[in-house]
Amino acid sequence: MKKLIFLSLVLSFILFLLFCPFFIQLVSYLHSIVLIVVVFCHFIFILFILLLIYKKTIYIRHSLFLWIYILYTIALLVLLFFRPNNQTYESINLIPFSTIHYYLTGNVEWIVSFYNLAANIGLFIPYGILLLTKNYSVLKLLLIPILFISFIEILQFITHRGSLDIDDLILNVFGILIGYLLYPSFKRVFQLY
Numbered sequence: 001m002k003k004l005i006f007l008s009l010v011l012s013f014i015l016f017l018l019f020c021p022f023f024i025q026l027v028s029y030l031h032s033i034v035l036i037v038v039v040f041c042h043f044i045f046i047l048f049i050l051l052l053i054y055k056k057t058i059y060i061r062h063s064l065f066l067w068i069y070i071l072y073t074i075a076l077l078v079l080l081f082f083r084p085n086n087q088t089y090e091s092i093n094l095i096p097f098s099t100i101h102y103y104l105t106g107n108v109e110w111i112v113s114f115y116n117l118a119a120n121i122g123l124f125i126p127y128g129i130l131l132l133t134k135n136y137s138v139l140k141l142l143l144i145p146i147l148f149i150s151f152i153e154i155l156q157f158i159t160h161r162g163s164l165d166i167d168d169l170i171l172n173v174f175g176i177l178i179g180y181l182l183y184p185s186f187k188r189v190f191q192l193y
Helices: 002-018 020-029 033-054 062-081 098-104 111-122 123-132 138-158 166-189
Strands: 059-062 188-192
Touching: 002 020, 002 033, 020 033, 020 111, 033 062, 033 166, 059 062, 062 123, 062 138, 062 188, 098 111, 098 166, 111 166, 123 138, 123 166, 138 166, 166 188
Parallel strands: 059 188
Antiparallel strands: none
């Protein structure tokens, strides 16, 4: 098991070095904590894949699992609300898929398009997994993400730290739904006690 964890760390580091120019561009657009989040996500993803391939299981205390989520959430909130160069936003988009279409047309730098689309999905996948560790009803599993992300979108708009965009809501909820789909595989690899 220690070999798989070490291999995951090495592969995460190599992946980080390979994409370092890309990540440096992200830091100019986002808070530098993005580097920690990216390395952590790469490590967890690679570890997850290796554990699935080798059919191994890691046992994690439920309290440690929650602390990881708390730290992840704090890092995510920093990314969402603390931008470099005091960037401010005041736009509202309530037309579904218009921002997504705009990013896919090539009118924006590719790094901005990639980050906005991929990160809005990928960064919320863990919350789908977290929500399924609770015994929530299907209705709550649908409402909690929509209400939580709507609250974040409104708060970003009120504080001028992000735009109010229905497409962000769509992409974030889509990420949570992917987390729901990955949950059975997560349970095979990570057992909470």
